[in-house]
Amino acid sequence: MIDLLRPLPGDLALDVATGTGNTAFALAPLVRRVVGLDLTREMLNVAKRLAGERQIENADWVIGDASALPFPDETFDIYVVRAAPHHFPQFEAFVREAFRVLRPGRDAAFVDCAPPTPARDVLHEVEKRRDPSHVLSLTVEEWRVQLEAAGFEVEMARSRELDWDYQEWMDTMRVPGELAAELATVIESSKGQARDQLHPERRSGKLFHAYWHCLIRAHKPE
Numbered sequence: 001m002i003d004l005l006r007p008l009p010g011d012l013a014l015d016v017a018t019g020t021g022n023t024a025f026a027l028a029p030l031v032r033r034v035v036g037l038d039l040t041r042e043m044l045n046v047a048k049r050l051a052g053e054r055q056i057e058n059a060d061w062v063i064g065d066a067s068a069l070p071f072p073d074e075t076f077d078i079y080v081v082r083a084a085p086h087h088f089p090q091f092e093a094f095v096r097e098a099f100r101v102l103r104p105g106r107d108a109a110f111v112d113c114a115p116p117t118p119a120r121d122v123l124h125e126v127e128k129r130r131d132p133s134h135v136l137s138l139t140v141e142e143w144r145v146q147l148e149a150a151g152f153e154v155e156m157a158r159s160r161e162l163d164w165d166y167q168e169w170m171d172t173m174r175v176p177g178e179l180a181a182e183l184a185t186v187i188e189s190s191k192g193q194a195r196d197q198l199h200p201e202r203r204s205g206k207l208f209h210a211y212w213h214c215l216i217r218a219h220k221p222e
């Protein structure tokens, strides 16, 4: 993500839905200042504590909503969001806001889960029941349409297929065993093209299947 963005030492960067600050911390040594924004105060409290422990002094933490950013137009040289847009109920507003706060001539990077259809339809049921705050994962093609509609030029948009450890994924949300077993069946009983894409398999009894992330760089024209 950092390579993709080509940050400059004088840049002001915005990391939307920063969570505990992972992307903001990666950007901090490379830019003038980074702002980490998140809807959840508890996440920002952890980010602040970690920033103190790591002696990162050029980061600010702001409570806010990705779809109504509390910043004037054309404030930031870099906009990033990672592993969060699938939680956003107002996707169009989020993309519009990304475009609005970015300075013309600069870039935004978007990383999120992005399974292809029809695997997305199978995973959607699993995702919603694993984490009720999941709204929708867009495909790479859907991302492109949304970003171009907001005025971005999509310079790079690709999806990366990952080998997914199902139980580890369930454990990060502390999904009860019974529900995890039921959702494993949803994946393992998938049919046709969805099954070809997901290619679920058991290795030493553990379920693995495919999962996808998108990596996108979008440019705001001058």
Ligand SMILES: C[S@@+](CC[C@H](N)C(=O)[O-])C[C@H]1O[C@@H](n2cnc3c(N)ncnc32)[C@H](O)[C@@H]1O
Pocket: 016, 017, 018, 019, 020, 021, 022, 023, 037, 038, 039, 040, 043, 064, 065, 066, 067, 081, 082, 083, 084, 087, 088, 089
């Ligand atoms: C899976 S975490 C991702 C954290 C971080 N970007 C990372 O890569 O480690 C998702 C984050 O999105 C935040 N979030 C969800 N909806 C949001 C919204 N509408 N505006 C801002 N943040 C939001 C959550 O509070 C959470 O911290």
